[in-house]
Amino acid sequence: MSEQQQNQREIEQHLHRLGRLQSELATWVWLSIFLFWLVFPLGFLIWRKVQYLIELSKLSKKVKDYDLERAFLFQFIGAIVTTVAFFAGWIVMIIGYDALEKWARRYTDQHPSPNMERYIKGIKKIKLGLILFPLFIGLFIIPMGMSKAGNAMVAEFGGYQYSTQVNQVQQTTIITKTPTTQEVTGYVPKFCAACGNPVENGLKFCKNCGTPL
Secondary structure (H helix, E strand, O other): OOHHHHHHHHHHHHHHHHHHHHHHHHHHHHHHHHHHHHOOOHHHHHHHHHHHHHHHHHHHHHHOOHHHHHHHHHHHHHHHHHHHHHHHHHHHHHHHHHHHHHHHHHHHHHOOOHHHHHHHHHHHHHHHHHHOHHHOOHHHHHHHHHHHHHHHHHHHHOOHHHHHHHHHHHHOOOOOOOOOHHHHHOOOOOEOOOOOOEOOOOOOEOOOOOOEO
16 A cells, blocks of 8 residues: 555544534534533533622722722632633634535545535534524534534445455455365375375375376
């Protein structure tokens, strides 16, 4: 196998694993939606945190205690930083999937395939889900896109294992042995059937011409 073929096979192996992991990730996203977002709604958690900070602010102003003021200040800053980081990560994720879609389109132009077309549609659905994320409906669109893209990738590159096995079989030299007359029937001939030369007991090949006995 040439170095270029080996490199291509490794690329296909990584793409297959990428698709499988993306499909599994979709399953975990669905679980997190139903176990966290629906059972323990994030909006309710945020609202409670806001109420807590408001009450802490009122208390610090009323008591005028230095530590209470610091507690409110740092918790307020922490909430702001967490919110900014969340939205920054949200935007970066959209950019990342947009880059992945561009790569998939270039790859599909070079290697046209219905599976890769499905993969692109899955990535576009993930992007749509991220864009609609603030409207809550995006939560359900994201794992649908992940599942579609992952399954398409597995379908496209899942054959690398089969091709590897076929190549290994093709490269394996199969050595067959022709059974002798003695091995098949148990009968030991006295003369070679090919050249008529006398043979000794226990021999499997004629000394004169080499024919199996």
